Amino acid sequence: MTPGLALFYGGMVRAKGVLNMMMMSFISMGIVSVLWVLYGYSMAFGKDLGNGLLGNPFEMFGLTDQIAPDSFFGGIPTSVFIAFQAMFAIITVALISGAIADRAKFGGWIAFVIIWSTLVYFPVAHWVFDFDSGESDPGGWIANQLKAIDFAGGTAVHINAGIAGLAAALVIGKRVGFGREGFKPHNLTLVMIGAGLLWFGWFGFNAGSAVASNATAGITFLNTFVATGAAMLAWLVVEKLRDGRATSLGAASGVVAGLVAITPACSAVNPLGAIALGAISGALCALAVGLKYKLGYDDSLDVVGVHLVGGLAGSILVGVFATADAPAGINGLLFGGGFDQLNRQLIASVAVLVYSFIVTYIIAKIIDKTIGFRIAPEAEAKGIDLSEHAESAYELGGARGGAF
């Protein structure tokens, strides 16, 4: 999925920043892969250190004791579960990069990826994904004490990355020319390819979170695709009514908004609920991407508008559309469950939002004050690909002779 994200984001920036944008995703894959094996998995899924806040980072350091052939997590080998969960850790931090496109120092981003994953993602993944294993290990507080439903990461991945994107964008500031110049996506075909890869990969993300090949995986698969379709249609309807045209960028964005929204909910709703949840979220996200111009923050590629708003919509609407017929077995507001689950969803969403915003803001501020998080205005004008990587993505000019 993360290479898909690199394409999705890469196409949306200007031609002079596409390589840096893609590198922000690629470097996240490199860094978080290593961190995950060293101590990330242990922080997220190790023995709880107290109150469901954090796993012990040293318990499974380096995973050397997790490779025995008889080591199982649920019904699958532990190694498979570890590798599968690594993908969540990687994409969450990579999602943030869209909010600070075209202007973040590469070294600053590397520091951010390391520190943010360690202080924000690994603990929050523990809160949300580490279910009580029953061996005197209470697991994460959202999963076990609060019992909010977050099947595949509406809070831990999307609210988390979305609000972190806002915090990082506030610290790093607006792109030169924001609000005055229009920043046209330079290659919408890359965006469509990236959205397609995300769409496909997301079926693994959601259905795979069943951690088994069973009915739960099947229902989450079904809900995921129908909610995504509904969200795309809703986004395009909003565009048609507001701007007069349905756009390809709107279709790609609607797909991602739908995938984001159904992520927490795919085990808790029936297919009609998934359609409603997808459509509501798609329309909300289509309206939310305009907020940055009104409020004056430069969330360049709409990480807030799509992931925060989509993540909030999906996580909260679980409390409305959940039905006990679905694998999660909980009734939401519409199915006679009252406000109980809705409250749990709200608490989980707000907890992740507040923690992530505060810690992200502090991390970004410290990076900015020490090694620097923002490139010089001249470098930005020249293009971040050249200034940070000494490369340019496209060599199409015919004026230099040669074979082309």
Next chain:
Amino acid sequence: MATMNLITAIIKPQKLDDVKDALSAKGIHGMTVSEASGFGRQGGHTEVYRGAEVTVRFVPKVRVEILVAATDAAGAIDAIVKAAGTGSIGDGKVWSIPVEEVVRVRTGERGIPAL
């Protein structure tokens, strides 16, 4: 006294072949073509990305440059104008300026024979 003219035409890209054929019919066989962008009264157009309007001021055009004997200039301009016109806004412009000297690089010929 210049005896040659440089005619520059800014036209719609899709009219390039028509202009080329019209000039060939007039016996004018050389031309230089480049992609250009700009705006006149047409004033560009508006695109929308995730609800944000982006005004694209500079519209793609083709610039055609030809060198002709001064006596042929009026006929060539007429041919271009007739071939490039669609009657709608944004059809472009044609202008002509006197040229003092033309040299064919291969042979060193100068003036009218170099055209």
